[in-house]
Amino acid sequence: MTREFQVTFDAADPAALATFWCEVLGYRLQPPPPGFDSWDAALDAWGVPAEHRNDRSALVPAEGETGPRLFIQKVPEPKSAKNRVHLDVRAAPGQTGAERMATLQTEADRLVGLGARQVRRVDPDGGPEQGFIWLEDPEGNEFCLD
Structure with missing residues (x-):
């Protein structure tokens, strides 16, 4: 169920x-x-x-x-540690390589303009890693664009 x-x-x-x-x-x-x-x-x-x-x-x-x-x-207290669960936002479905990373970066830039913070970009490695961008929302909650 x-x-x-x-x-x-x-x-x-x-x-x-x-x-x-x-x-x-x-x-x-x-x-x-x-x-x-x-x-x-x-x-x-x-x-x-x-x-x-x-x-x-x-x-x-x-x-x-x-x-x-x-x-x-x-809540009264600020965020104090890394999230144990986070959202992966599918911003480039079906795309690969440079096209995928360009789409992800464009979306990351838009979200940074809305108050997010880009933490790290991981580019494709030619193997299983397809690439993603790790961000934090305006209150520090981690999420990824992938």
């Missing part, structure tokens, strides 16, 4: 990190629940105070697409 799952990120600024990951993945912010025309209306109805309106955010695939939900929750 296949199970649904979501990927959860800890963050200092859930709204900003959600905006970044929407750009990376082509996702959208999760729409407000039925009966509400905006999240502010829902949060008002639920009595959520202004200082807690950026405690969490959720992203879902674009309309008609599939993929896991991403949930971003505010």
Whole structure:
């Protein structure tokens, strides 16, 4: 049996990190629940105070697409160690060699412009290594473009 799952990120600024990951993945912010025309209306109805309106955010695939939900929750402590799990974002499917690396670098440059940091580029080795680029999101979470 296949199970649904979501990927959860800890963050200092859930709204900003959600905006970044929407750009990376082509996702959208999760729409407000039925009966509400905006999240502010829902949060008002639920009595959520202004200082807690950026405690969490959720992203879902674009309309008609599939993929896991991403949930971003505010935590008080900063990131302190390397992630044990990270996302590999498939940015150059079907491409190889120089073409693949050029596509990955173009996407890495775009994401750096949105606040990511490029950590390392690993070029193809002529063997099993096809090449990838290791980045960190604006809050230091590692991910790879491959």
